[in-house]
Structure formats: structure tokens, C-alpha cells
Amino acid sequence: MLGRSHNNLRALSRSGRVFGARIDSPLSQQPVRRKSGPYGYTQAKALVFSKNGEPSDVLQLHTYSISPSLSSKSVLLRSLAAPVNPADINTIQGTYGAQPSFTSLIGTPSPSAIAGNEGVFEVLATGDPASPIRKGDWVIPAVAQFGTWRTHAVAELDQVLKINKEGLRATQAATISVNPSTAYRILRAYGPSTGISTGLGMRPLEVGSGEWFIQNGANSGVGRAAIQLGKLWGLRSINVVRERSSPEETEALRAELVGLGADVVVTEAQFLSRQWKDQLADITNNGREQIGLGLNCVGGKSATALARSLSEGASMVSYGGMAKQPVALPVGLLIFKDIRFVGFWLSRWNQQDVTGRRHMIDYIADLIREGKFRDVPLDEVAWNWDTDISTLAQEVQGGLQGFRSGKGIFVFGDT
Numbered sequence: 001m002l003g004r005s006h007n008n009l010r011a012l013s014r015s016g017r018v019f020g021a022r023i024d025s026p027l028s029q030q031p032v033r034r035k036s037g038p039y040g041y042t043q044a045k046a047l048v049f050s051k052n053g054e055p056s057d058v059l060q061l062h063t064y065s066i067s068p069s070l071s072s073k074s075v076l077l078r079s080l081a082a083p084v085n086p087a088d089i090n091t092i093q094g095t096y097g098a099q100p101s102f103t104s105l106i107g108t109p110s111p112s113a114i115a116g117n118e119g120v121f122e123v124l125a126t127g128d129p130a131s132p133i134r135k136g137d138w139v140i141p142a143v144a145q146f147g148t149w150r151t152h153a154v155a156e157l158d159q160v161l162k163i164n165k166e167g168l169r170a171t172q173a174a175t176i177s178v179n180p181s182t183a184y185r186i187l188r189a190y191g192p193s194t195g196i197s198t199g200l201g202m203r204p205l206e207v208g209s210g211e212w213f214i215q216n217g218a219n220s221g222v223g224r225a226a227i228q229l230g231k232l233w234g235l236r237s238i239n240v241v242r243e244r245s246s247p248e249e250t251e252a253l254r255a256e257l258v259g260l261g262a263d264v265v266v267t268e269a270q271f272l273s274r275q276w277k278d279q280l281a282d283i284t285n286n287g288r289e290q291i292g293l294g295l296n297c298v299g300g301k302s303a304t305a306l307a308r309s310l311s312e313g314a315s316m317v318s319y320g321g322m323a324k325q326p327v328a329l330p331v332g333l334l335i336f337k338d339i340r341f342v343g344f345w346l347s348r349w350n351q352q353d354v355t356g357r358r359h360m361i362d363y364i365a366d367l368i369r370e371g372k373f374r375d376v377p378l379d380e381v382a383w384n385w386d387t388d389i390s391t392l393a394q395e396v397q398g399g400l401q402g403f404r405s406g407k408g409i410f411v412f413g414d415t
């Protein structure tokens with residue numbers, strides 16, 4: 001967020017690189033620069049955009065300095081890791097549901113926003129020695145549009161959430177708060193209708209019941225999290241993935257998702273074929289086992305097929321639109337099957353259930369520590385002081401391409 005968090009920044013735009021005191025990096029154990037110059041300013045870089053467009057066209061790497069004087073309610077942070085999520089790219093493109101403020105607080109030539117919404121930071125200094133957040137702690141953003149693609153930040157205490165770093169890698173801490181949290185919220189809150197007498201409400205799938213849910217985009221970060229949480233909570237999942245470039249690769253992906261806890265993995269071609277109806281009948285014991293919940297992050301034909309696969313009274317939750325095609329729904333599904341079509345936006349949940357969010361993040365972090373929740377495959381890009389804009393922007397631009405070997409993530413080293 002390029003707003004209040006920068007109130008106490010004194011921008012020394014495009015100032016040179018000066019070496020100063022060094023501290024140990026928790027990631028690489030490499031010595032890293034922290035302060036620059038005789039006045040204790042921290043040199044920082046951020047990926048910023050001053051207008052919407054394709055990331056490779058509009059992202060710029062801006063150098064600035066952070067004043068050593070911190071207010072009693074603020075902390076100085078060093079970035080450890082920050083992923084590239086589809087929403088970050090959509091935000092830069094201007095197609096996301098919220099836009100960050102464009103300001104000149106870090107001395108950009110024109111009002112700009114710092115990109116990136118998710119990540120983890122190490123606390124380098126606190127404005128108040130008695131602050132509940134201490135030097136060395138790890139924090140993640142507590143607010144949306146924090147602007148995580150930067151080497152350092154100053155944030156107010158209420159803009160960050162302390163995370164217990166014990167037993168976590170930085171890349172793990174940096175990727176809890178969006179994708180696993182989305183899967184958690186959807187599986188915990190949405191499901192089949194509870195009927196007219198209960199005011200047309202819905203209930204979540206019952207933990208331990210073996211109830212089915214079905215999802216497309218099952219190889220995504222959210223999809224993989226839903227598979228794992230579903231298995232841990234005693235639910236069963238049908239998972240739709242796109243074919244890979246060879247049958248062997250498709251089989252390897254299927255096996256990988258089964259290894260995470262998927263009960264059924266089908267390819268999109270199977271799912272969209274005429275045979276799917278019969279295959280689904282086999283899976284659900286001729287429809288006697290209900291599919292009460294569908295998770296859609298694709299849209300287009302895949303979403304329509306997902307809706308048709310649901311049982312009477314089920315809910316289909318759309319939380320993404322990777323195919324960039326509208327969701328077309330046969331009216332009969334609305335009228336005769338009473339299927340509910342709802343949207344989901346994590347940002348809304350984060351705003352409205354702050355305490356629940358805190359518990360959820362601690363819960364997921366515990367699962368990771370206990371080895372019960374596996375990371376999404378990652379494509380790590382080192383961000384050091386000398387890393388150039390083209391390396392960083394290329395990673396962002398590739399973030400929406402399909403068939404990736406892993407989610408892009410910036411891992412900060414010698415910054």
C-alpha cells in the first residue's frame with residue numbers, strides 16, 4: 001500500500017548505492033547491507049507502476065531511501081519473499097476489483113503504486129522499543145494492496161500481522177495468506193442448500209463426512225490447497241486439470257495431485273466430453289452420493305460443465321476467471337436443480353472477519369510445520385540489489401501463462 005505506510009518516508013529519489021552496516025540474511029546467511037550513508041538511511045528498490053497496462057510495459061524499478069526516524073507506531077521491514085499471483089497482474093492491468101492509490105510518497109517521477117499484494121518481511125527496527133512486534137520477527141501484510149514487491153518497507157503496526165516463523169521457510173510464510181486461505185474459506189463456508197424453511201441458507205460440507213466437492217483449475221495454488229484441506233477434513237474431491245503436452249506428463253500431474261489427497265483427477269478433455277455424465281455417475285454411485293459444492297476459477301465451458309456436474313441444491317463458488325470467458329449457466333440448473341451461483345473474494349472476508357483470518361493463518365502455518373500441508377511448486381527468482389528490471393518484469397509478465405512448472409516468487413537476497 002503506497003499510502004499511510006510511507007508517511008514517514010523521506011524520498012531521496014534515485015540516490016546512489018552506498019554501503020553501510022551489515023546484518024545476516026535469514027535466507028542465504030549472506031551479509032547484507034542495511035543502512036546507507038552517515039545518516040542511517042536505508043536504500044530501497046520497488047517495482048512500481050504509474051498507469052495500468054501489461055506488466056512488461058508499465059513496471060519500473062524505482063530506487064529510493066527510507067529515513068531512519070520511525071514513528072512509535074511503525075516498523076522498518078526487509079522483504080524476504082513475495083509471490084506473483086494472478087491478482088497482482090490483474091491489478092497492474094487495471095482489471096482487478098480494487099486499485100491501490102497512486103502517490104508520489106517514494107519520490108517516483110509521477111504518482112505510482114507499488115505492486116504485489118502478498119509476501120513476508122523481517123522486522124529490522126521498531127519505532128517503539130516496547131512494541132509488540134520485535135526486531136527479527138516475521139510479518140505479513142494485514143491490509144490489501146500492501147505493495148510487497150520492494151526490498152524494504154516502513155509500515156504501521158496495524159498494517160502487518162506477526163507470524164510465528166519457527167519451522168517455516170520464507171517462501172512458505174509468504175504464500176499462506178492468499179491461496180490456502182481462499183481454499184480454507186470456501187470449503188469452510190460454502191456448500192449445499194439448507195432448504196426454504198431455513199431462509200434459503202447454505203451449509204458447509206460436513207467435516208469427516210466424505211461429502212464430495214468438484215473443482216476446475218485443480219493444479220492452481222488454490223486448487224492444490226483445496227485438495228489438501230479437503231482430505232484433512234474428511235471430504236472427497238473431483239479435480240479437473242488441463243492436459244499436459246504428453247500423456248506421461250498428464251499422468252505425472254494426476255499422480256502428484258493424488259499424492260496430495262485428490263480422490264479423482266480428470267482432464268478437461270474428459271470433463272467436457274459426452275462420456276463425462278456416465279463417468280460421474282460411476283464416481284458418485286449413480287448420483288446417490290451428492291456433490292454439494294463446486295469451485296470455479298476458470299469460467300467458459302469448464303464452468304458450465306462444472307455447474308452441470310453438481311447435485312440438486314449445490315452451490316457453485318466462482319473465485320477466478322483464468323480462461324477470461326464468461327460463465328454461461330443453463331436456466332434449468334437455476335430453476336429445477338436449485339443450484340446456487342455465488343462469487344467469492346478473499347479481500348472481503350479479510351475485512352469482515354479479522355479474528356477468523358488470524359486463526360486461519362495460524363492454523364495453516366501449523367499444518368505446514370507439522371508436514372501436513374505441502375507447498376505449491378515454485379519458480380524462485382532471486383531479487384538482489386543488482387537484479388535488473390527486465391528479470392523482474394519478465395517474471396511478472398509470465399505469471400498468467402498456463403502450464404508453468406511453478407508459481408513465480410521473488411526471493412530477496414542481498415538487497
Ligand SMILES: NC(=O)c1ccc[n+]([C@@H]2O[C@H](COP(=O)([O-])OP(=O)(O)OC[C@H]3O[C@@H](n4cnc5c(N)ncnc54)[C@H](OP(=O)(O)O)[C@@H]3O)[C@@H](O)[C@H]2O)c1
Pocket residue numbers: 085086087178179182217218219220221222223241242297298318319320321322323324344345346347399400401402403404407
Ligand atoms: N477470489 C479470490 O479471493 C481469489 C483468491 C485467490 C486466488 N484467486 C484466483 O484463483 C485463480 C487461481 O489463482 P492461483 O494463484 O491459485 O493460480 P496459480 O497457482 O498461479 O495457477 C494458475 C492456474 O490457472 C490455470 N489456468 C491458466 N490459464 C487457464 C486457462 N485458460 N484455462 C484453464 N485454466 C487456466 C493454470 O492451469 P495449468 O496448470 O493447466 O496451466 C493454473 O492451474 C486465479 O484466477 C486467481 O485470481 C481468487
